[in-house]
Amino acid sequence: MGFWKLVFWVAALFNFAVGLPMLLAPETLLPLIGQPVPADLLMTRLAALLIVVLGIGYGMVARDPVANRPILWLGILGKAPIPLLVWLTGGAAALASSAFLLSLGDLAFATLFLAYLLTHRRV
DSSP states (O other): OOHHHHHHHHHHHHHHHHHHHHHHOHHHHHHHTTOOOOSOOHHHHHHHHHHHHHHHHHHHHHHOTTTTTTHHHHHHHHHTTHHHHHHHHHGGGGGGSHHHHHHHHHHHHHHHHHHHHHHSOOO
């Protein structure tokens, strides 16, 4: 397996590892990453569903990076701003939280996705 396919599979697994527990058991996951459990979990579960769906997209890219490369633009748009959103939500205290550390993983994947798109251009 090539480097880029591995990156995309790891991105898919990262999204599943975060999204599925947040979708199925948010009241257990949220405290583990230092986040309060809201009274209404609808928005949390909707966000989790989108995380899982993007994970499916990254799996599609891993299977065929050339045909599915446009999905990576969605990944960049969805992942790059997450650290900023976490910081804006929690302020300086958020910088030491598990949620912020997880968000740095999103930023790393967004950077890798952009690197792939810039170095593997379609002709």
